[in-house]
Amino acid sequence: MLIELPLVRIKEQVDLATSLFGTPPMYSILKVIGGGKDPLPERIDRGMYKIPHFSMKEFIPCEKGKTINEWPELDNYNLESFGVCDSPSQMMDMYREALEVEGRNFVVSFTKVEKKEQSPKDGWRWHKWGTYIGKREITTEYLYDEPEIDEVWVFNVFEVNVLV
Numbered sequence: 001m002l003i004e005l006p007l008v009r010i011k012e013q014v015d016l017a018t019s020l021f022g023t024p025p026m027y028s029i030l031k032v033i034g035g036g037k038d039p040l041p042e043r044i045d046r047g048m049y050k051i052p053h054f055s056m057k058e059f060i061p062c063e064k065g066k067t068i069n070e071w072p073e074l075d076n077y078n079l080e081s082f083g084v085c086d087s088p089s090q091m092m093d094m095y096r097e098a099l100e101v102e103g104r105n106f107v108v109s110f111t112k113v114e115k116k117e118q119s120p121k122d123g124w125r126w127h128k129w130g131t132y133i134g135k136r137e138i139t140t141e142y143l144y145d146e147p148e149i150d151e152v153w154v155f156n157v158f159e160v161n162v163l164v
Contacts, residue, residue: 002047002096003105003160010059011040030055035117041109044088047099048108056109056156063161072106072159074098081157083130091155094133105160114151118144129154 017024030039034052041049041059049056062068071081077098085091088110092099099106113124123144132138132152140146 001100001102001105003107004046005041005043005049005060005107007041007043010061014040026058030058044110045092047106048088048092048110050088050110050112052111054109054111054154054156056107057158060107060158060160066161069159069162070156072104072157074157079157080130082155084126084132084134084152084154086134086136086152088153088155090135091133091153099157107158107160109156109158111154112151113143113154115143115146115149118142120144 014024014027018027027039030053031037033039033055037052039051039053039055041051041056044050049059051059057068057070060068074081074095077095079095079098083091088108091108091110099108118124123142125142126132126138127141134152136149138146139148143149143152
């Protein structure tokens, strides 16, 4: 099932660490990677979070003696644990049932990738981010060169509190 993250507690921990020791290094790194945006997850819906970088695992708390599976098996639903979609709602409309399995806990992160922020060379490439499940036609290797696509969303599914 999709689970909520304790965002208030995460923010309080970052604030406490900052007041005691200065800005945590990982927070600073993720802020740079995220284009200067606050790297903390932003709730979209239950179990769904928008982040400006690709390091959601850093913000998922886990019970002692358990772990976070970054590559959960979701074969019964023909869903990979990461990929590219047109919007978070599109991905969830297609795969919500796969993520509402009793006895399993999931969190899904979504990172927007915009064409206007891409370099004309060495920018974001389709084949490195998993299967595209969107409705539009991919015509080039780089998002920057796509004539009809201005943005996409990269999603990652995490299974939380898996026994080690």
